[in-house]
């Protein structure tokens with residue numbers, strides 16, 4: 001068991017009081033799942049994972065497959081390398097690649113208590129929670145608020161900056 005980060009025992013989520021004590025007895029692990037592409041790592045990713053970790057005491061991170069990313073340009077970094085980098089982060093206890101066919105399949109192995117969505121992730125909390133329930137999971141879904149602001153706290157912006165720099169060098 002990795003207890004590098006303290007458990008946040010009481011968290012207010014969008015006006016609702018949500019206590020881990022409602023969920024678990026004192027010494028049990030609360031397993032958190034965070035997800036994303038994590039193309040080119042930056043402090044916004046660290047902030048997201050740190051915030052997600054505070055909802056429990058064991059953080060799983062699911063890394064999106066190259067083939068499933070369709071809502072934005074395909075990542076520059078291949079999936080195995082993205083996974084290797086996420087796994088190496090201190091805040092992460094376990095990291096895994098997602099499924100190419102069924103986004104709920106990896107959850108059978110992970111069995112998360114809480115899924116923490118980032119501020120801009122495309123899924124709706126309620127819709128996701130309902131789908132999870134239909135698939136037999138009792139997982140709660142929470143969404144984080146404000147993002148970490150910094151000029152290059154976005155993989156897309158890093159790539160844009162590189163392209164601009166290279167263009168001016170030509």
Ligand SMILES: Cc1cc2nc3c(=O)[nH]c(=O)nc-3n(C[C@H](O)[C@H](O)[C@H](O)COP(=O)(O)O)c2cc1C
Pocket residue numbers: 035036037038062063064065066068069097098099100102103104105106115118120121122123
């Ligand atoms: C509960 C959940 C399960 C997911 N499972 C998978 C999966 O099995 N395979 C996959 O490629 N992406 C999966 N995703 C999607 C990605 O990990 C990621 O959240 C999505 O591509 C949006 O990425 P972004 O926030 O990095 O833009 C899942 C997302 C959620 C919320």
Ligand SMILES: Nc1ncnc2c1ncn2[C@@H]1O[C@H](COP(=O)(O)OP(=O)(O)OP(=O)(O)O)[C@@H](O)[C@H]1O
Pocket residue numbers: 035036037038039043044045047048072117118119120121146147148149150153154155156157
């Ligand atoms: N600046 C940030 N602050 C807080 N969370 C962030 C920030 N950037 C990304 N995240 C979160 O990290 C997770 C993975 O994000 P993702 O891999 O899409 O990175 P990204 O930098 O937002 O990518 P892109 O720029 O291509 O949209 C998501 O849950 C996302 O909300």
